[in-house]
Amino acid sequence: MKKSSVFSIIIIVLLVILVYWIALKPNFVLDNPNQQQFIYIHKNTTIDSVKNILFDKGYLKNNFTFSLVSIIYRTSSSIKSGAYLITPEMSNIRFLNNIYKGYQTPVKLKINNIRLKKQLVSKICKQTDIDSLEMIGLLNDTAFLKSYDLTPYNCLTLFIPNTYEVYWNISSEQLFSRMKKEYDKFWNKERIAKAAKIPLSPVEVSILASIVEEETNKAYEKPIVSGLYINRLKIGMKLQADPTARYALNDFTIDQVYYAYTRIDSPYNTYIYSGLPPGPIRVPTAEGIDAVLNYKQHKYLYMCAKPELNGEHNFAENYETHQKYAAQYYKALKEWKAKKANTKK
Numbered sequence: 001m002k003k004s005s006v007f008s009i010i011i012i013v014l015l016v017i018l019v020y021w022i023a024l025k026p027n028f029v030l031d032n033p034n035q036q037q038f039i040y041i042h043k044n045t046t047i048d049s050v051k052n053i054l055f056d057k058g059y060l061k062n063n064f065t066f067s068l069v070s071i072i073y074r075t076s077s078s079i080k081s082g083a084y085l086i087t088p089e090m091s092n093i094r095f096l097n098n099i100y101k102g103y104q105t106p107v108k109l110k111i112n113n114i115r116l117k118k119q120l121v122s123k124i125c126k127q128t129d130i131d132s133l134e135m136i137g138l139l140n141d142t143a144f145l146k147s148y149d150l151t152p153y154n155c156l157t158l159f160i161p162n163t164y165e166v167y168w169n170i171s172s173e174q175l176f177s178r179m180k181k182e183y184d185k186f187w188n189k190e191r192i193a194k195a196a197k198i199p200l201s202p203v204e205v206s207i208l209a210s211i212v213e214e215e216t217n218k219a220y221e222k223p224i225v226s227g228l229y230i231n232r233l234k235i236g237m238k239l240q241a242d243p244t245a246r247y248a249l250n251d252f253t254i255d256q257v258y259y260a261y262t263r264i265d266s267p268y269n270t271y272i273y274s275g276l277p278p279g280p281i282r283v284p285t286a287e288g289i290d291a292v293l294n295y296k297q298h299k300y301l302y303m304c305a306k307p308e309l310n311g312e313h314n315f316a317e318n319y320e321t322h323q324k325y326a327a328q329y330y331k332a333l334k335e336w337k338a339k340k341a342n343t344k345k
Contacts, residue, residue, distance in 0.1 A: 083168030153279035157206035209288040210280035214243030222291035239270035247281040307332035
């Protein structure tokens, strides 16, 4: 073999090794390889900004090789916004290929434990790149919500608490569309048939479920409480639900609803207005909705917290029995407060 041929082979081998070292060799390092780590890239972000993030976070084993490879991509096209998963086995070229072509990884959007629109918006915007002003605007946009057969009052019923996989750079309109698909999936033929049998619409079921879930955190009680309120609705009796008075006052720390609180003039106050309020007083869970759909049939019209103060309730068919239970409860509550006050002294 000629010396020139040997030399050419050596050069080729060295070039292959160099290319592998610069572009193809794994170059990312994580503090905890067992946990997923994302790089979040906003719109109009430059490669220099991405480099600064990677350098500052210490995600690269070799900053120099990354800088070299990024030069090749710099003039090719713009970086796509999104959430990009990084892994220890990732090479420079693989990461750069992902962010320039938009090969992002879905993130988990968790929706739970929400009372108010601002809480929903805050939770969504912390987990995605959605603008909070844009999102709250759509939640209050009558014309936009009409396309979903919703209003600014009841629009929160669209959001069934769960964990969803979405792209981090999803738009607010796309999120609504996704939530509608999940809503339609949840409200299958069986659930719709059960709602019609009550009879309530899916939105009305969700509104009632929100009240039930604020009334009790005992799973076994929810179908009973649901049945109690359905009994009241059927005979035209006001719901007179304490949680709706708290909601009308916008004070969820109230542990005892006094008469004055029940006089607050609000469409959500079921002590003043008959029927269901115009919207939910929290985002009800799937379990809460199913508790209404599978409500327990009985003759109860009244409920009162038990004197044991354990979160459970006594139920009554008539007002006289209810008054006895109420007297027991208020006596126990008074004694508990007195004991608590003495303890502080």
